[in-house]
Amino acid sequence: MIEPKFFYDILGANGTSFFAGVPDSLLKNFCAYVTDTAADEDHFISANEGSAVGLAAGYHLATGKIPMVYMQNSGLGNAVNPLLSLVDPDVYGIPLVLLVGWRGEPGVHDEPQHKKQGKVTLSLLETMGIPFSVMADNEADLKRQVADCYLHIAKNNSPYAFVVKKDIFAPYTLQKKEDAKAELGREEAIERVLLASGESDIFVSTTGMASRELYELREKHGMTHEKDFLTVGSMGHASQIALSIALRKPARQVTCIDGDGATLMQMGGLATIGTRKPENFKHIIINNGAHDSVGGQPTVALRIDLPGIAKAAGYAQVHSVRTKAELDSVLSRKEKGPIFVEVISAKGSRKDLGRPKESPAENKSVLMEFIK
Numbered sequence: 371m372i373e374p375k376f377f378y379d380i381l382g383a384n385g386t387s388f389f390a391g392v393p394d395s396l397l398k399n400f401c402a403y404v405t406d407t408a409a410d411e412d413h414f415i416s417a418n419e420g421s422a423v424g425l426a427a428g429y430h431l432a433t434g435k436i437p438m439v440y441m442q443n444s445g446l447g448n449a450v451n452p453l454l455s456l457v458d459p460d461v462y463g464i465p466l467v468l469l470v471g472w473r474g475e476p477g478v479h480d481e482p483q484h485k486k487q488g489k490v491t492l493s494l495l496e497t498m499g500i501p502f503s504v505m506a507d508n509e510a511d512l513k514r515q516v517a518d519c520y521l522h523i524a525k526n527n528s529p530y531a532f533v534v535k536k537d538i539f540a541p542y543t544l545q546k547k548e549d550a551k552a553e554l555g556r557e558e559a560i561e562r563v564l565l566a567s568g569e570s571d572i573f574v575s576t577t578g579m580a581s582r583e584l585y586e587l588r589e590k591h592g593m594t595h596e597k598d599f600l601t602v603g604s605m606g607h608a609s610q611i612a613l614s615i616a617l618r619k620p621a622r623q624v625t626c627i628d629g630d631g632a633t634l635m636q637m638g639g640l641a642t643i644g645t646r647k648p649e650n651f652k653h654i655i656i657n658n659g660a661h662d663s664v665g666g667q668p669t670v671a672l673r674i675d676l677p678g679i680a681k682a683a684g685y686a687q688v689h690s691v692r693t694k695a696e697l698d699s700v701l702s703r704k705e706k707g708p709i710f711v712e713v714i715s716a717k718g719s720r721k722d723l724g725r726p727k728e729s730p731a732e733n734k735s736v737l738m739e740f741i742k
């Protein structure tokens with residue numbers, strides 16, 4: 371195993387002290403160490419992985435130094451465009467170190483949404499012409515890999531990636547915790563929304579714990595699962611899936627259960643919802659100010675006015691609630707949508723939280739049957 375401090379320090383010895391990225395569960399110990407250690411101006415938990423590449427590029431332009439961009443491999447898709455049209459040596463040639471968590475590594479059990487991405491991660495890097503090492507699990511080999519990385523960067527002015535398998539980084543617990551003072555936890559908030567819903571309502575839930583909790587809550591209350599689309603991958607896109615269903619099925623109520631990290635990641639989607647104005651659309655944002663599902667690293671969502679943004683984007687009704695009573699009161703109103711409800715929530719989840727038993731393809735077919 372590699373101590374986060376060891377890797378952080380050898381990067382520093384090579385002149386890398388700027389970090390931008392979106393957290394990942396496989397990188398969570400390293401990300402937490404960076405969050406606690408790097409100065410605020412040297413660490414950006416960015417809206418999405420493409421923006422992290424942009425931030426890193428600007429940092430390099432301003433300082434001449436080599437930044438690091440970290441992400442889960444599912445974020446490679448968000449980063450492909452700036453990697454190929456901005457930092458690539460065929461374009462501007464901007465050096466950077468990439469750190470990519472390898473979910474879905476072939477032969478290692480993982481969730482269905484990671485399977486395809488895991489299979490193509492190395493070949494995707496090869497196709498993009500980004501040299502990489504699968505990160506060593508011992509310090510001596512890692513030192514050699516780091517030396518190769520900076521030699522390559524010095525010669526080619528281009529990115530170099532470390533691909534990180536499961537359990538490579540030694541444990542590190544995040545010290546800088548920004549907890550929202552909140553009465554509700556995410557699961558409790560979802561439960562109240564679920565219990566206030568009608569028989570024919572459709573739910574689309576976001577990536578991470580929220581979808582697992584919605585699934586378990588259906589079981590707890592003896593309900594079936596055909597009303598829910600669990601957006602297990604595609605972080606940030608649940609609201610657009612929900613919007614499109616709402617527009618095609620105006621007689622049904624559609625509720626999107628979203629996260630603050632996911633909302634920030636694809637915030638432009640709020641403008642599409644606000645201008646299409648589906649009256650049957652309710653957008654519930656569980657704002658715990660964190661990427662809770664992958665280690666609890668902070669987002670900026672508790673420092674901005676999300677309902678204000680939704681209002682300006684054209685939502686018909688916007689609310690922000692902090693208590694069970696406030697949430698129940700908002701849910702009981704008969705308002706026309708699109709409705710935006712920010713639920714300020716505490717971080718954390720049950721330790722024994724399960725996972726959906728059906729495959730994504732099964733989820734899709736029962737939902738389509740229900741919608742028909």
Ligand SMILES: Cc1ncc(C[n+]2csc(CCOP(=O)(O)OP(=O)(O)O)c2C)c(N)n1
Nearest residue numbers: 444445578605629630631632660661662663
């Ligand atoms: C494109 C992409 N980047 C990163 C991830 C890893 N990831 C899964 S869940 C999650 C956090 C989501 O945060 P938020 O939407 O605030 O929900 P919370 O976990 O706090 O409930 C992240 C970063 C991912 N699945 N996809």
